[in-house]
Ligand SMILES: CC(C)[C@H](C(=O)O)[C@@H](O)C(=O)O
């Protein structure tokens with residue numbers, strides 16, 4: 001019998017039974033709930049159901065929270081109402097809440113790892129597509145819909161069809177200026193936004209081994225943008241060191257036992273994958289998106305695609321449509337694209353290493369365009385302030401805000417005006433993502449910082465000399 005993959009091992013450990021349709025009933029170790037959970041709580045209320053294991057759910061306010069300050073009086077009543085529902089639903093069911101004023105508050109996918117809620121081997125869910133992030137620590141973590149969230153709340157279990165297994169192996173090493181964000185945009189541009197549909201992705205190879213835990217979180221975060229059900233990385237010494245000593249992490253004997261288990265979580269040498277993709281880190285360049293899907297990405301030294309030379313009429317139409325929305329011309333050099341503002345934030349790229357890398361580019365410089373920096377969590381914010389990074393950002397002319405999803409999706413009102421173009425550290429460049437008519441270019445934090453200084457998309461390698 002062939003060996004098991006990392007994914008198989010965790011899936012099997014959580015499978016309670018299978019039904020006739022081949023779906024598995026899975027035990028859910030941890031459930032994270034942001035403001036969007038009100039749909040699921042309403043379903044529970046309709047049927048007068050209790051939360052089966054309140055201690056296994058944690059509420060976190062992130063999508064709607066104001067970033068100018070923490071005063072809810074200042075926000076629109078609709079926004080306030082959604083936050084209040086999270087407070088009320090968690091209170092009523094005895095679920096822990098990391099609310100607006102909590103020093104641990106932040107974006108759910110930043111807070112989970114930071115607080116030690118996320119651990120290797122756990123099965124974690126959240127009513128949010130970027131739950132794939134947590135797989136960076138060797139957890140099996142994926143986003144679920146509102147009815148599934150209600151099922152988890154009521155039973156602590158979930159029916160799922162087992163995805164196929166895919167490994168993305170990245171050999172070699174990364175060149176200077178190339179980050180986890182670039183790896184993600186590169187593979188998604190090669191395989192397509194649907195490329196990993198139906199698969200659980202495992203990232204492996206020398207490049208992945210060399211990545212910091214925070215960079216791995218960025219990479220796994222974007223798994224869903226390539227269609228993956230989840231993204232995961234086998235825990236190693238770095239992971240275990242990262243998890244140890246955090247508020248929710250096991251201690252003493254429990255830690256010893258956990259660590260023994262964590263060290264069994266890797267794909268066996270003879271494990272089989274349904275699909276394997278092998279890339280070389282040396283081929284990855286600093287990458288930016290030019291269109292309205294994360295797959296519409298190219299190396300920064302490239303040019304805007306020409307629909308006339310597209311492989312098919314369908315492809316040509318898609319390019320034309322994207323260029324039309326983005327206000328770009330075929331053949332235009334990517335570095336000639338002027339931006340109106342920047343956003344540094346989101347569960348993709350707003351951890352402390354991200355802020356440090358943007359600040360390094362901005363130190364002592366003045367930005368040509370404005371923008372906001374919203375740290376991934378209140379703890380990241382405090383750490384950044386301790387390091388004086390807030391000062392670097394404000395001296396450069398950017399706004400230093402509170403933590404939340406903010407301009408990644410604009411649900412709290414942080415929006416980009418129609419027609420304006422934003423260099424952004426986020427994960428989605430869909431039409432209207434950052435506001436109706438807003439144009440988004442995705443890239444790494446250092447590249448966003450470089451664009452802020454020059455006022456146009458910029459090759460970070462040119463600044464590094
Ligand atoms: C609002 C939420 C359900 C959504 C998601 O599922 O990802 C959001 O976080 C996003 O990034 O688009």
Ligand code: SF4
Pocket residue numbers: 062063107109128130346347348404405408409426427
């Ligand atoms: S930061 Fe953006 S991508 Fe992440 S959970 Fe919030 S809205 Fe979704």
